[in-house]
Amino acid sequence: MDVGKVADAPHILIVDDDARIRQMLTGYLADEGFRVSSAPNGTAMRQCLAHDEVDLVLLDLVLPGEDGLQLARAIRAQPSMANTGIIMLTGRSDVIDMVVGLEVGADDYVAKPFHLREILARIRSVLRRVQPAALAEPGPNPPSGPAPGDGEIIRFEGWQLDLGRRELKAPGGSEIVLTTGEFDLLATFAKHPGRVLNRDQLMDLTRGRHWEAIDRSIDAQVARLRRKIESDPKHPTLVKSVRGVGYVFTAHIQ
Known part of the structure; x- marks a missing residue:
């Protein structure tokens, strides 16, 4: 139907x-x-x-x-x-x-x-x-909300993250397909390089407080993201864990 x-x-x-x-x-x-x-x-x-x-x-x-x-x-x-x-x-x-x-x-x-x-x-x-x-936002009364990406491109360690097109390209030039959640998580990390972010902060920055702050949901998203951007997901060099706190994006932003 x-x-x-x-x-x-x-x-x-x-x-x-x-x-x-x-x-x-x-x-x-x-x-x-x-x-x-x-x-x-x-x-x-x-x-x-x-x-x-x-x-x-x-x-x-x-x-x-x-x-x-x-x-x-x-x-x-x-x-x-x-x-x-x-x-x-x-x-x-x-x-x-x-x-x-x-x-x-x-x-x-x-x-x-x-x-x-x-x-x-x-x-x-x-x-x-x-x-x-x-x-x-169809209909006569669309809700207020954040504006779409402004076309900014973030480059790190040979990777290219296009916020406007919502695309990620690997160092070799191939496009890496990310889900909505994975892209939002990577964009959040890339906008806050070197800053340790706890799980509640990541929830706020990627989904808003309507999403329940369950630690394992963020951990699951990080694990999925690592499988796509880390050469060895079990020993990550881009998104590192900070025991008892959260995660930190350690890549150098160009």
Whole structure:
């Protein structure tokens, strides 16, 4: 099902086996100016993704057949969808589930039952990080928020981080695909070289205080980032741990 009147509005895909939740979210988000599709399971999700571009997926954790974690992995396995937002929906409050969701590339996590305004705020927050502000804020009353990258390029140890294009290039020139969370984390480190940042500070700087400050969620993101930028992730030289405190970006900014 595809709902929405504005063809160039951000496209949200709701994947939930509860028809009432799909119907409620579809109507609400369409009224807010989004284009909305919905799917009851992984098979229908894949069909939608194969035929249309999707900007953000609201993905239920517990689904028949493939669960939300498996489907999030499948989305992140496609380079073309590296910048597609993923917000996990779950009735569970288990921290382990949250951390695993982050490890497979989810951008945010919302527990059921949720308020519709909270869902809207989370969606706009994720979209602002991956799209121009005008596209991420449809409707007559867009929320205030940070401006998109101004085109600044940060260079370190041969790497090139383009904040405007949200691109990372390795010393050899190849582009390294980062998820939204990984890019935001690296940008935060690169803007604060040599400064020890604790986990709460990293939460503030990358996601805002609406995200629960659970230590392991930041640790999971750092581990994912290290696998992409460190020559030896087990012995990192760019993002180093400071025992009992947090992390420090030790690369030389050029």
